[in-house]
Structure formats: structure tokens, C-alpha cells
Amino acid sequence: MIDSTKVVGYASPWSVAPGDTVRFHLSSEVLDRAQARIVRIRCADSDRNGPGKKVEHVLSPLDGEIALTDCPTYNGSWGRVPPSPTLRGLKEFSLGLWLFPTRVTGADQSVMARFDAATGHGWRLFLDSTGRLAFQVAADGESTTLTTAEPVCIREWIFVSASFSAPGGRLVLATESLAPDGGRAKAETLEVEMRVPALWPDDLALSFAACLSGQPDGPETVQHFNGKIDRPRLHATALAPAAIRALVETAHPAIGDPDLLGAWDFSQDIPGDRIVDLSAHALHGHVHRLPMRGVTGANWDGTRRSWTEAPAQYGAIHFHDDDIDDAAWPVAAEWTVPEGTRSGFYTLEASADHDGIRTESHMIFFVRPPRGTTTAKVCVIAPTATYLAYANNRSRIDQTHFEVMADGLMVFAPDDIYGQKHREYGSSVYDTHMDDSGVCYSSAHRPILNGRPSNYTFNYVNDTHLLDWLEEQDIAYDVVTDEDLHREGAGLLAPYPVVLTMTHPEYTSKQMLDGLQAYQNGGGRHMYLGGNGFYWRIAFHPTRPGIIELRRGITGLRSWEAEAGEDCLSFTGEPSGLWRSVGRAPQRLTGVGFSAQVFDRSTFYRRLPDSDLPRASFVMEGVDPDERIGDFGLRMGGAAGLEIDRADPDLGTSPDAMILATADRTGPGGIPAPEELPALYRGFSGEESSISRADIVLTPTARGGAVFSVGSIAWCCSLSHNGYDNNVSRITGNVLRRFLDPEPV
Amino acid sequence: MLRTDPTTAHYPVDPARLDLAREFRAAPKGPHGPELRKLVHRFRWSGIGGRWCLITVEAGARWMLALLPDIRGEEIRTFPDTTFTSLEDAEWHVFRIRWKAHTGQDLPEDFSDTDA
Numbered sequence: 060m061i062d063s064t065k066v067v068g069y070a071s072p073w074s075v076a077p078g079d080t081v082r083f084h085l086s087s088e089v090l091d092r093a094q095a096r097i098v099r100i101r102c103a104d105s106d107r108n109g110p111g112k113k114v115e116h117v118l119s120p121l122d123g124e125i126a127l128t129d130c131p132t133y134n135g136s137w138g139r140v141p142p143s144p145t146l147r148g149l150k151e152f153s154l155g156l157w158l159f160p161t162r163v164t165g166a167d168q169s170v171m172a173r174f175d176a177a178t179g180h181g182w183r184l185f186l187d188s189t190g191r192l193a194f195q196v197a198a199d200g201e202s203t204t205l206t207t208a209e210p211v212c213i214r215e216w217i218f219v220s221a222s223f224s225a226p227g228g229r230l231v232l233a234t235e236s237l238a239p240d241g242g243r244a245k246a247e248t249l250e251v252e253m254r255v256p257a258l259w260p261d262d263l264a265l266s267f268a269a270c271l272s273g274q275p276d277g278p279e280t281v282q283h284f285n286g287k288i289d290r291p292r293l294h295a296t297a298l299a300p301a302a303i304r305a306l307v308e309t310a311h312p313a314i315g316d317p318d319l320l321g322a323w324d325f326s327q328d329i330p331g332d333r334i335v336d337l338s339a340h341a342l343h344g345h346v347h348r349l350p351m352r353g354v355t356g357a358n359w360d361g362t363r364r365s366w367t368e369a370p371a372q373y374g375a376i377h378f379h380d381d382d383i384d385d386a387a388w389p390v391a392a393e394w395t396v397p398e399g400t401r402s403g404f405y406t407l408e409a410s411a412d413h414d415g416i417r418t419e420s421h422m423i424f425f426v427r428p429p430r431g432t433t434t435a436k437v438c439v440i441a442p443t444a445t446y447l448a449y450a451n452n453r454s455r456i457d458q459t460h461f462e463v464m465a466d467g468l469m470v471f472a473p474d475d476i477y478g479q480k481h482r483e484y485g486s487s488v489y490d491t492h493m494d495d496s497g498v499c500y501s502s503a504h505r506p507i508l509n510g511r512p513s514n515y516t517f518n519y520v521n522d523t524h525l526l527d528w529l530e531e532q533d534i535a536y537d538v539v540t541d542e543d544l545h546r547e548g549a550g551l552l553a554p555y556p557v558v559l560t561m562t563h564p565e566y567t568s569k570q571m572l573d574g575l576q577a578y579q580n581g582g583g584r585h586m587y588l589g590g591n592g593f594y595w596r597i598a599f600h601p602t603r604p605g606i607i608e609l610r611r612g613i614t615g616l617r618s619w620e621a622e623a624g625e626d627c628l629s630f631t632g633e634p635s636g637l638w639r640s641v642g643r644a645p646q647r648l649t650g651v652g653f654s655a656q657v658f659d660r661s662t663f664y665r666r667l668p669d670s671d672l673p674r675a676s677f678v679m680e681g682v683d684p685d686e687r688i689g690d691f692g693l694r695m696g697g698a699a700g701l702e703i704d705r706a707d708p709d710l711g712t713s714p715d716a717m718i719l720a721t722a723d724r725t726g727p728g729g730i731p732a733p734e735e736l737p738a739l740y741r742g743f744s745g746e747e748s749s750i751s752r753a754d755i756v757l758t759p760t761a762r763g764g765a766v767f768s769v770g771s772i773a774w775c776c777s778l779s780h781n782g783y784d785n786n787v788s789r790i791t792g793n794v795l796r797r798f799l800d801p802e803p804v
Numbered sequence: 805m806l807r808t809d810p811t812t813a814h815y816p817v818d819p820a821r822l823d824l825a826r827e828f829r830a831a832p833k834g835p836h837g838p839e840l841r842k843l844v845h846r847f848r849w850s851g852i853g854g855r856w857c858l859i860t861v862e863a864g865a866r867w868m869l870a871l872l873p874d875i876r877g878e879e880i881r882t883f884p885d886t887t888f889t890s891l892e893d894a895e896w897h898v899f900r901i902r903w904k905a906h907t908g909q910d911l912p913e914d915f916s917d918t919d920a
Contacts, residue, residue, distance in 0.1 A: 060862060107865060108864045460849065467833060470859075471859050471860070472859070473859060476870070476882065620805065622805075
């Protein structure tokens with residue numbers, strides 16, 4: 060067995076052209092050096108029943124030993140307002156906010172603070188280890204803490220205020236539920252005389268959802284909070300709770316009040332990382348590690364579902380103690396891609412022997428052709444948005460249904476065991492945070508254990524079966540990434556006669572979809588060689604490469620559901636969820652769209668009469684009329700399986716589309732997607748219903764363009780069967796050759 | 805909030821239905837009849853008897869037994885001394901563990917040779 064965890068890391072950026080520099084951020088817990096080399100990936104699947112792993116060594120200055128260190132990774136989003144003279148020397152102050160706690164962790168969770176955890180000096184409003192609200196002031200060796208008698212209600216909004224006055228004065232903590240319902244309505248007001256002098260450390264930042272660790276080595280922050288904070292206010296006098304509440308309830312506090320030190324409006328700059336202070340003191344700050352923005356505030360009334368429509372109702376930020384956006388590991392090596400480097404899938408391979416076991420780890424990246432040029436007639440779009448969506452997917456471990464879904468024991472890779480020990484690397488958008496809210500952001504700037512050459516085959520490894528087939532057929536190709544298409548649009552694809560999308564291009568931004576649609580309508584030929592493509596609407600971060608956002612919405616095959624009112628993207632304000640929900644079902648692009656999962660066994664296609672139409676006859680050339688298509692393959696024995704798509708004119712399949720073949724006998728494991736069922740009834744599985752099916756569809760588009768779709772993730776993993784001599788390979792080759800012919804389809 | 809709740813699996817397990825165990829032994833990877841399907845779903849969904857899984861040792865050739873945690877975030881336990889060269893053998897191994905957990909009764913390893 061080859062280990063792939065003794066060295067972990069990531070390449071940045073993922074997409075580079077000749078002349079660009081890719082940087083490698085590496086870490087090892089046990090090795091201080093490893094052998095490094097650049098490899099071009101042909102097939103990343105080491106399964107001996109297939110083509111086997113095939114990589115090409117690319118000579119580079121990196122060949123040889125590379126030094127490694129053990130790099131820590133820190134989690135937890137938070138907000139920081141830099142140290143300010145305004146915050147120093149306060150003899151008294153009060154603060155207030157709306158709070159929506161989502162988890163009791165067994166440790167303190169700081170909500171709002173100027174507090175140094177190492178010295179214990181400063182003040183902090185926090186949830187204690189049992190979920191009780193507490194307010195602590197500590198200075199000059201004195202400390203006083205007020206703690207509520209009852210723990211907070213999880214996932215309920217409460218108003219919280221606290222005030223402090225100088226020695227001889229008082230400490231006050233007040234909480235009140237916003238919901239008047241029985242069982243939820245709680246209120247407490249606590250007061251204590253205290254003797255803590257107002258001697259705050261000068262250089263402490265004000266922090267939200269964490270407090271400063273005070274340690275020069277280690278994480279900058281500790282005590283991260285899980286939940287939402289809305290409209291925090293800070294005032295330079297010890298106001299009564301009712302007066303503080305009035306400050307919180309107004310979206311536009313009187314900024315002329317010199318004692319109003321801070322009135323933060325988190326509804327401003329939702330796509331970015333700034334937090335804006337409305338007060339005259341301009342105590343603006345930033346959030347770190349991508350807390351969830353564009354979330355409902357305490358005053359959300361359900362009349363709007365987007366922060367763009369009612370920003371004042373989206374003044375909250377949802378923080379999580381497991382958020383991550385960038386592991387920020389130092390650069391261990393870098394490579395400037397030489398001119399003339401072939402476009403393709405690449406990795407930095409780091410290998411070593413450790414305790415008699417070979418370790419081999421890959422940091423993926425993609426070399427595109429020189430910008431503004433092409434080096435082949437065929438363009439492969441690497442589905443990097445989907446790779447990010449699945450990055451470090453732990454839902455099979457954390458949720459209970461997968462063994463039933465697969466109708467068999469789940470098979471994990473050693474990487475999964477390692478990833479479970481290193482949850483600090485963050486999760487995928489299939490997962491939920493530890494407070495059960497959905498993970499909506501995913502970043503390439505961290506170790507991703509499942510999107511690389513390894514024993515986890517979904518997506519990346521499956522996709523390389525298509526690369527292997529292209530190489531075997533001696534067909535030259537360029538590679539661009541989803542993010543390249545997102546940022547550069549249809550012009551990126553226009554020079555190519557043929558564009559290939561891979562086994563599972565599930566996650567698509569508007570710019571990507573528009574680009575592909577324009578390419579097809581401009582005469583381009585698109586071969587969609589996968590299943591469940593173009594399904595979810597995502598956005599890339601407006602300014603930071605390598606970060607996507609998804610909101611799962613309230614329909615679709617969703618592993619979590621957006622909280623009420625939170626199905627619009629914070630990066631752009633667009634509705635997220637299914638493309639089908641906004642009138643752009645995948646059928647409009649490719650003729651087919653997601654119909655079902657079939658994770659127990661794959662099946663074959665049979666030809667339909669349209670395959671004999673003169674316009675389509677080239678597709679099945681060499682395939683007998685009654686021949687089973689793809690009755691073989693590495694993914695459970697068939698070319699139609701895993702996730703499959705069907706044609707449907709109601710959802711946008713073109714009137715000109717020709718349905719050439721179908722795989723409609725998917726058995727009891729063929730389970731339709733939720734949005735396919737208008738009602739709940741028996742008999743919907745592939746054993747009794749053909750709604751769970753994969754269709755092969757050819758659709759002529761405008762200006763001589765065309766789309767060919769196979770509607771199955773498993774298709775490409777059948778290409779190599781029988782030494783590449785099989786009808787899946789034949790059909791794929793027939794279409795590719797015809798699509799390269801400029802004669803209109 | 806969507807969750808999958810392991811406690812919702814409630815199809816009754818009948819210790820007398822050795823015919824279903826025999827059907828599973830004959831074809832651990834299926835296809836299974838409707839009754840066996842329900843039994844297997846109960847085993848797999850409930851987690852009673854353990855959230856067993858496999859770790860790939862050699863792709864497509866050898867797998868190691870492992871146990872997923874009941875508490876989120878805890879480690880995956882591995883059993884390096886229990887490996888399989890066929891997925892069918894692994895399925896039967898875990899089926900026997902779960903049968904015992906649900907019924908309190910052992911199934912013989914080589915069930916096909918018995919007339920239980």
C-alpha cells in the first residue's frame with residue numbers, strides 16, 4: 060500500500076500558464092524531507108482492473124530533495140477591529156447586540172471582547188462551557204464575572220447587553236429572548252458591585268466571535284464562537300439595558316452622539332471581508348477565515364429571501380469555530396512553468412520511504428495553454444468548481460445513509476482516516492459545521508485529501524480516465540479550469556472546435572454557464588461526457604481566486620438545506636440552489652439533466668430509433684442495432700451509473716434533440732432526485748420506473764454547433780475496457796472526430 | 805435542517821428468518837429480494853452492531869475492515885488483521901456481526917454448508 064498522508068499540502072494557484080509561477084505549500088508531521096518532482100497526469104487511478112496509474116515525469120529544477128516542516132492549521136472565523144485610542148481608557152462602557160448561539164461546545168466562546176486570553180486581562184462577553192452567558196472584566200489582578208443562571212436556547216435570538224462602570228460602580232449583564240413563546244421566553248438581569256480598575260491593555264484589538272490568544276506562537280485567536288451576531292453596539296457610558304436595546308433596534312443610530320463608540324452594520328460589504336462601523340469613530344474592521352455573511356438577522360421577517368432586497372434584515376454574520384479559508388502555510392517550493400509546457404493536469408509529487416512504507420502525495424494544479432493562444436483543437440474543462448465543492452467531503456463518515464445508498468459497505472481511502480484526524484483542514488460544501496449549519500464556502504488554499512491521485516475515485520480520478528483515453532487515441536488537448544471560464548468567459552472557448560466536459564461538472568457559476576451557452580450557440584461543439592452536470596449554482600469569490608460559495612436551497616439532492624431566507628449567495632446576491640429553479644435546467648444546455656443516483660450497480664444503454672436518423676448516424680457507426688452499449692466498466696460494471704441524466708423537453712431539451720440511446724433499467728438502486736417527484740408514491744425506483752435513466756442525446760445548436768451528452772458519471776470509466784476496444788470508446792471517438800469536422804452537424 | 809436519523813430504522817428483525825441470511829450468503833452484493841432488502845437496510849441504517857466500513861489497501865484487490873465513529877469527529881478504528889480480497893467476503897463478515905447484534909444469535913461462517 061502506498062501512503063499519501065506523510066506529506067500533505069496544496070498548490071496555489073491551481074491554474075497556471077507558461078510563464079506563471081505555481082507555489083507549493085507543504086507540511087509533514089514525520090518527515091523533514093522528501094523527493095519532489097513535477098508530473099503530468101495521464102491516469103490517476105491505480106486500480107489494477109483499469110489502465111492503472113500513469114504519470115509523466117516533467118523535468119524541472121524541483122527534481123530532488125525538498126525540505127519539509129510541520130505546519131499548523133488554525134480554524135475559526137472572527138471579526139477584528141484594530142486597536143484604537145477610542146477603545147483605551149474607558150472608565151465605563153456598555154455594549155449590546157442580538158445573538159443567535161448555535162452550539163454549546165464545552166469551552167468558552169467569546170462573543171465580543173477586548174481580552175487577552177494569555178494574561179486574562181480585558182473584558183469579554185462570552186458563552187461559558189455550559190452555554191450560559193457571561194460578562195467578565197479583569198484588570199490589574201482583579202476580575203469579576205457575571206454569569207446567567209440558565210443556559211441560552213440554541214438557535215433562538217436573544218438580546219444581550221452588558222455594562223461596566225468604574226471602581227465603586229457596577230457590572231450589569233442582561234439577556235432577553237426575542238421570542239415570547241412559552242419555553243423560549245427567558246430574561247435575566249444580573250448586577251454586581253465590583254472593584255476592577257479600568258486599566259485595559261492598550262494594544263488589544265476589539266474582537267467579535269473570538270478573543271485574542273495573547274500568544275506570539277500559535278493561533279492569534281481562541282475561544283471561537285458558533286452562531287450569529289447582529290448589530291453590535293458599544294457606548295462610552297454605562298447605559299441601562301433598555302437604552303442599549305434601543306441602540307440595537309435602530310438600524311440608523313444617532314451618529315452625532317460622541318459616546319456612541321461603535322455601531323457595526325454587518326449588512327454592508329456582504330461580498331467582502333470588511334465590517335463597517337456607522338458611528339462617528341469609524342471603528343471599521345475585517346472578518347477573517349470566511350464567516351458566513353448574507354444571513355438573516357434577528358429582525359428578518361420572511362418577506363424577502365435575499366440580502367440584496369432587504370439588507371437591513373441581513374445584518375448578521377454567522378461565525379463557526381471550524382471555518383477556514385487559507386491554511387497560510389509557508390511556501391516550500393515554487394515552479395515557474397516553462398514556455399512550451401504541454402497543457403494538462405499536473406501535480407507536484409512528493410515521495411519518501413517512512414518506516415518501510417512508501418509515501419507518495421500529490422499537490423494538484425493545471426497548466427493551461429499560453430494566454431490568448433491554443434495548442435490543440437480540443438479543450439478539456441477541468442471541473443475545479445466541483446473539485447472544490449467535494450473538497451475533504453466527510454459526509455459519508457458523518458451521516459448515516461451512505462451504506463444504504465450504495466447498497467454495500469462503504470469503501471474509504473487511507474486519506475479519509477487521516478482527514479478524520481485532521482478536521483482542521485476544513486470540510487466540503489456537502490458537510491455541515493459542528494453546529495449543524497451547512498458549509499457554504501470551500502477554498503483551494505488548504506490541504507484537500509480527496510481531489511488528487513489517490514484511492515478516492517470520484518471526480519478527479521474518474522476524470523483522468525478521459526485524459527487517458529485522449530492520450531491513447533493520440534488526440535491533443537488543452538486544459539482550462541472552471542475558474543478560467545468563470546473569469547474569462549466564452550472567449551476562452553471560442554477558438555476551440557470541440558470542448559469536452561468531464562465526468563461530473565456539477566457546480567456551475569452563471570459566468571460559466573453563460574460561457575458554455577454562448578460557445579454552443581456560436582457554433583461550438585460540446586461533448587458532455589459525464590452525469591449530474593450543471594446542477595448547482597455557485598459563485599467564485601469576487602476577488603480571491605480559488606474560493607467558491609454554494610447555498611443548497613430547499614430542493615435538489617441536498618446534503619443540507621439552507622436556513623430559511625439564506626439561499627442567496629453572499630458573494631454576488633444571486634439565488635443559489637439548483638439551476639433548474641431559475642429556469643436553466645441542465646437540459647437547456649446539454650439536452651439532459653440529473654435524474655437519479657445509481658450507486659449500487661451500473662447498467663448499459665440500448666439504442667433508440669433516433670440513432671438511425673441520417674443526421675445522427677455517425678454516432679453509432681460500428682455499433683450493431685441491438686448491441687448493448689457499455690455493458691462493462693470500472694464503476695460497477697456499466698457505463699450508465701453513479702449519477703445519471705435524462706432528456707426532458709419540459710425542462711429544456713431542444714425540439715431538435717435526438718435521443719440516441721437510453722439506459723432505463725437501473726434496478727432498485729436507481730433512485731430519482733427529489734425534484735423529479737411531484738408527489739410521494741411507490742414504484743419510483745429504476746426497477747419499476749424509467750424516470751431513473753441515462754439518455755445519450757445529440758442536439759444540433761446554432762451556427763453548426765452541437766452538443767453530445769452521455770448523461771452518466773460512469774461513462775468515462777468504461778473507455779479503457781478491453782484495451783480501449785469497446786463501443787463506449789468507439790462512440791466517443793466517432794463523435795469527437797465528427798465534431799472536429801467543420802461541416803455543420 | 806435536514807438530518808439522517810439512525811434511530812428511525814425500525815423494520816423488525818426476525819431471528820427465525822434464516823432463509824434471508826442464507827439468501828444474503830449466496831449473493832452478498834445482491835441483487836436481493838424485497839424482504840432481504842428491508843433487512844439489510846435495517847442493518848445498514850441503524851448502526852446497531854457497528855458502523856462498519858472498508859479501507860482500500862490495494863485498489864480493486866484488497867480491503868481492510870474499519871469502524872466509523874458513533875460520535876462525530878472521533879477517529880475511524882481500523883483492523884489491520886482483518887482484510888478481504890473480495891467485497892463479497894467483507895459483506896458477509898459484517899452481516900454476521902450485525903445479525904448477532906440484532907438477534908443475539910451467531911451465524912456460522914460457512915452458512916452454505918449448514919442446514920440451520
